[in-house]
Amino acid sequence: MSTATDKTGGRGNCPTRQRNSVEAAIPPSGTLAPSPNPLSPSRAVCPLCPHACTLAEGRFGVCGAHVARDGDVVADSYGKLTALALDPIEKKPLARFRPGSMILSVGSYGCNLACPFCQNSDIARARGGNGSDGSDTANGNHHASALRFHTYTPPELVETALSLKNRGNIGVAYTYNEPLINYEFVSDTAQLAHEAGLLNVIVTNGYINEGPLAALLPHLDAANIDLKGFTQTFYDRLNAPGGLATAKRSIELAARAIHVEVTTLIIPGLNDSANEIERLAAWLADVNPQIPLHLTRFHPAYRMLNVPPTSRETIHTLIRVASQHLQTVLPGNM
Numbered sequence: 001m002s003t004a005t006d007k008t009g010g011r012g013n014c015p016t017r018q019r020n021s022v023e024a025a026i027p028p029s030g031t032l033a034p035s036p037n038p039l040s041p042s043r044a045v046c047p048l049c050p051h052a053c054t055l056a057e058g059r060f061g062v063c064g065a066h067v068a069r070d071g072d073v074v075a076d077s078y079g080k081l082t083a084l085a086l087d088p089i090e091k092k093p094l095a096r097f098r099p100g101s102m103i104l105s106v107g108s109y110g111c112n113l114a115c116p117f118c119q120n121s122d123i124a125r126a127r128g129g130n131g132s133d134g135s136d137t138a139n140g141n142h143h144a145s146a147l148r149f150h151t152y153t154p155p156e157l158v159e160t161a162l163s164l165k166n167r168g169n170i171g172v173a174y175t176y177n178e179p180l181i182n183y184e185f186v187s188d189t190a191q192l193a194h195e196a197g198l199l200n201v202i203v204t205n206g207y208i209n210e211g212p213l214a215a216l217l218p219h220l221d222a223a224n225i226d227l228k229g230f231t232q233t234f235y236d237r238l239n240a241p242g243g244l245a246t247a248k249r250s251i252e253l254a255a256r257a258i259h260v261e262v263t264t265l266i267i268p269g270l271n272d273s274a275n276e277i278e279r280l281a282a283w284l285a286d287v288n289p290q291i292p293l294h295l296t297r298f299h300p301a302y303r304m305l306n307v308p309p310t311s312r313e314t315i316h317t318l319i320r321v322a323s324q325h326l327q328t329v330l331p332g333n334m
């Protein structure tokens with residue numbers, strides 16, 4: 001099992017991209033029904049996130065977690081957990097949701113973004129398959145088969161979570177790599193966890209289509225959603241077409257249904273201007289001024305080893321800026 005940290009990014013290589021509007025293809029059970037692709041009927045189009053990967057049989061999507069098999073888009077990562085730990089809820093980070101409690105935190109592999117500052121690149125950059133099946137291992141990706149993981153069914157994970165209640169566990173947090181690309185397992189497990197009286201928390205980049213997110217929200221209780229910057233130019237660096245608008249929509253949608261907190265990793269020279277953070281905070285306040293905003297320090301990682309850590313002074317300055325609009329702005333990674 002990996003010693004992953006919370007909040008992450010990743011990358012991949014989508015063979016073909018085509019916008020779709022197939023959110024209705026996601027039934028509440030969380031299984032993915034591919035949409036028909038009139039241009040290439042033999043290919044399955046994944047309806048889960050804005051990449052809308054168009055997959056020939058056996059090919060993996062950008063995320064490295066979904067693959068086309070027998071005309072369907074299926075989760076290669078289903079139940080394969082690379083990290084499992086009982087953590088304080090504040091570590092997710094969630095500062096205003098059941099403070100002082102513990103939560104069983106699990107991660108799998110893959111990611112649908114390409115953050116060069118990824119804190120968990122060992123699992124986020126892993127791809128399913130064996131290289132002969134279309135999984136891309138160029139550009140620093142590697143095969144998930146090199147990871148140590150344990151396979152859990154949803155009932156087994158819920159049983160594990162229940163067994164930890166005597167240690168303060170309140171439920172399951174889906175985190176470490178991007179959990180929404182493991183949508184089917186998260187959805188199946190979250191429904192069972194609710195039936196067992198447990199809570200569900202998701203820690204996500206919010207890069208998901210509206211329909212799948214709306215279908216999942218009734219099974220969730222709290223979320224920490226990244227707002228990685230406040231320009232599409234920044235999201236373009238992460239291989240996230242429409243990323244800013246998508247993350248904003250996910251925050252708005254989630255905030256109407258469950259407890260939401262937001263995290264922005266502050267990176268020197270990229271998203272650390274007072275103007276950008278003020279605009280971000282003002283927008284978030286329009287959603288709800290009570291949403292806590294975490295401004296976290298960047299530390300050199302992955303492909304940004306040559307960028308210095310964010311100074312504490314910068315974080316404190318930006319907290320003052322954001323606090324003009326929001327009631328709770330907190331430092332992270334200090």
Ligand code: SF4
Pocket residue numbers: 046047048049050051052053060061062063064065066067112181
């Ligand atoms: S979830 Fe994966 S396969 Fe599906 S559209 Fe997104 S990146 Fe592509």
